[in-house]
Amino acid sequence: MISRLNRSLAFRILFSLLSILCMILIFLFSCENGEASSDTSGEFTQIAAETFVDDFDSLSHEKQESVLSEIDHIIRKTAHFSIYAALGFCVSCAFGRRKLITAFSGAVLLICFAYACSDELHQYFVPERSCRFTDVLIDTAGSITGILISIVFMNICSYFIRKRKNKINT
Helix, strand or coil: CHHHHHHHHHHHHHHHHHHHHHHHHHHHHHHCCHHHHHHHHHHHHHHHHHHHCCCHHHCCHHHHHHHHHHHHHHHHHHHHHHHHHHHHHHHHHHHCCCCCCCHHHHHHHHHHHHHHHHHHHHHHCCCCCCCCHHHHHHHHHHHHHHHHHHHHHHHHHHHHHHHHHHHHHC
């Protein structure tokens, strides 16, 4: 029993630290001014365009710029969603195994939502960055996805641990 408690505590501590790491990473990305942020996403945008757009290199300069602009928007919003999915996953795991609709799940969502709001407010004060409620909604949707994935993940892990324990006891 004690080893199970120690494993559970270690798991929760690990994911608490990973949650803090995600928050620091989000904060550091938000500290980038508009130009630096554009440069960061621009590298991924260029790779995506060259990979997924047929004959990208043979397009006119104007058409390339148009394609890059469209892809850049998708890349930026996907980045918001993804980093907050990671945050939702980590914070949820830090709260431990539970059912989907619980006060703890609500607390996890509230933490992620509050962090998304504070992040957008922070960006308001960074040169050439903006504060958008739509980004908060995208961040929150990512958090919800991360929370759902974590609950499935923890329940699958729990199932295999119980199965292994039953096999050892028989």
